[in-house]
Amino acid sequence: MxxxxxxxxxxxxxxxxxxxxxxxxxxxxxxxxxxxxxxxxxxxxxxxxxxxxxxxxxxxxxxxxxxxxxxxxxxxxxxxxxxxxxxxxxxxxxxxxxxxxxxxxxxxxxxxxxxxxxxxxxxxxxxxxxxxxxxxxxxxxxxxxxxxxxxxxxxxxTGPGTPARCEGEPPHIVSIGTLIPRKGHDVLIAALKRIEHLSWTATIVGSHNLSPRTAREIEEQLAESGLAERVSLAGEVADVRPILASADIFALASRFEGYGMVFAEALSHGLPIVACRTGAVPDVVPEEAGILTGVDDIDAFAAALGSLVTDRGMRRRKAEAARHAGALLxxxxxxxxxxxxxxxxxx
Missing domain, CATH: 3.40.50.2000 (Glycogen Phosphorylase B;)
Structure with missing residues (x-):
């Protein structure tokens, strides 16, 4: 052959x-x-x-x-x-x-x-x-x-990732995904607005080029939210591993994923995950390693983020489960x- x-x-x-x-x-x-x-x-x-x-x-x-x-x-x-x-x-x-x-x-x-x-x-x-x-x-x-x-x-x-400590104060929330409608960054920002009374920082990594309209809408939403000093739009990053290693929580509100390689990468770094129960996400993210909500459910996404921000014990337990799941990929x-x-x- x-x-x-x-x-x-x-x-x-x-x-x-x-x-x-x-x-x-x-x-x-x-x-x-x-x-x-x-x-x-x-x-x-x-x-x-x-x-x-x-x-x-x-x-x-x-x-x-x-x-x-x-x-x-x-x-x-x-x-x-x-x-x-x-x-x-x-x-x-x-x-x-x-x-x-x-x-x-x-x-x-x-x-x-x-x-x-x-x-x-x-x-x-x-x-x-x-x-x-x-x-x-x-x-x-x-x-x-x-x-x-x-x-x-x-x-x-999935390659091995440097284990994240998940002990940051304030916790660092990281999201990685191209700025297109399917990735749900609008839901994430709205959810972060719901928990602005809590202590956290956030970074959103992803190219602005594939859907310039979506990128503009996300930038406008962030400016109007009053969270611009706490949420960084980092744009496209060649190597996301250092950012994942610096995170305490990974969050991505995708409306659909055929697999979701970034969720597997987050697991390889031992990060607790907040995501939506859609497509292949439940197959990639074990229940014990994250919290899955309904698609476009801003309140539930905010509640899930808030629980991981405030409950360090839950964060540790889910981080440990994530490390275990990541090692099996x-x-x-x-x-x-x-x-x-x-x-x-x-x-």
């Missing part, structure tokens, strides 16, 4: 998001395992590319020779349904789905229906599908008609090994 593969992705592979970090780790790991990996950048605008951008991406993919094996990141693959149908008999197409496109926050009903329909069609023409969580596997089987035997789960790897060698083994054994 040839160990040559094309890896196609939209946008900029260097972006500091969980999805792109996964793609980088996988492509680098396959190369380290002896694979010849050809990276194919498909251009910007996905999953809503212009007709011209979509045509260019399809043309690039269609230049692959007969019999080539190509992994296509789901952010693009879900809208390449007509290309997948056209090329499925000639190419060995593998989809990499971080989470279904229709589950992104901020879509109206028509957009959700259109994305779900195109992704369902695209997946029907894929030879195999790699997903990053059991939750996504279940969703593709139940809602996208993908047979379970056609799916391989390769959970993101798979590393990147394991993740890449699962993918490499599956790619090698596909017919």
């Amino acid at each position: 040839s160990r040559t593969i094309a890896f196609a992705f939209p946008g900029d592979l260097a972006l500091n998001t969980g999805g792109y970090a996964y793609d980088r780790r996988v492509t680098d790991g396959l190369r380290n395992c002896g694979w010849d990996v050809q990276c194919l950048p498909l251009g910007d605008g996905f999953p809503n590319p212009s007709p011209e951008a979509k045509a260019r991406a399809e043309d690039l993919l269609s230049r692959l020779p007969d019999g080539a094996q190509v992994v296509v990141d789901g952010l693009a693959f879900g809208v390449l349904d007509t290309w997948a149908e056209r090329e499925s008999k000639r190419l060995r197409i593998v989809a990499l789905v971080h989470h279904p496109l229709a589950l992104e926050t901020g879509l109206d009903a028509e957009q959700q229906q259109d994305l779900a329909a195109s992704e369902r069609q695209a997946l029907a023409w894929a030879e195999h599908v790699i997903v990053t969580s059991p939750m996504t596997a279940r969703e593709l089987t139940s809602s996208y008609n993908v047979p379970s035997e056609k799916i391989t789960v390769a959970i993101p790897g 798979p590393n990147w060698n394991r993740t890449v090994g699962i993918i490499a083994d599956r790619l090698e054994t596909l017919p």
Whole structure:
């Protein structure tokens, strides 16, 4: 079996998001395992590319020779349904789905229906599908008609983190996530406003570039809240490990996560977590290591933060549980090994 593969992705592979970090780790790991990996950048605008951008991406993919094996990141693959149908008999197409496109926050009903329909069609023409969580596997089987035997789960790897002491006074609350609607930073700021009478500081790390409108709204909300001196908007940070090691509590009010690599990173640093019970988050964050609330429930999120800020005993217990859970997470060698083994054994 040839160990040559094309890896196609939209946008900029260097972006500091969980999805792109996964793609980088996988492509680098396959190369380290002896694979010849050809990276194919498909251009910007996905999953809503212009007709011209979509045509260019399809043309690039269609230049692959007969019999080539190509992994296509789901952010693009879900809208390449007509290309997948056209090329499925000639190419060995593998989809990499971080989470279904229709589950992104901020879509109206028509957009959700259109994305779900195109992704369902695209997946029907894929030879195999790699997903990053059991939750996504279940969703593709139940809602996208993908047979379970056609799916391989390769959970993101997590490296060891410097243990956070979780004894800060005042406690330092850290949140990490690109400033897009799905990450729920508006909920976090509103929750922090509810507990402004308590002693704490907070840092929000995340790029302002993927959704400038959301970034402006977050900046305006923070200014109007009167919390600007206590909450730092740190922007994009190349290495978040020092910030996690300095934290006492990790908090992210995501409205959906296909996996949530940052939660795994927080566990690896032994941080108690406040998050929402949505998507794969309950699979990643054990109950004993955090507090999960309903999506968009500002009062419950504030109460959870307040309990960890004020109750040092609870903070210690959940931090210890987080350290234990973090130590059990798979590393990147394991993740890449699962993918490499599956790619090698596909017919």
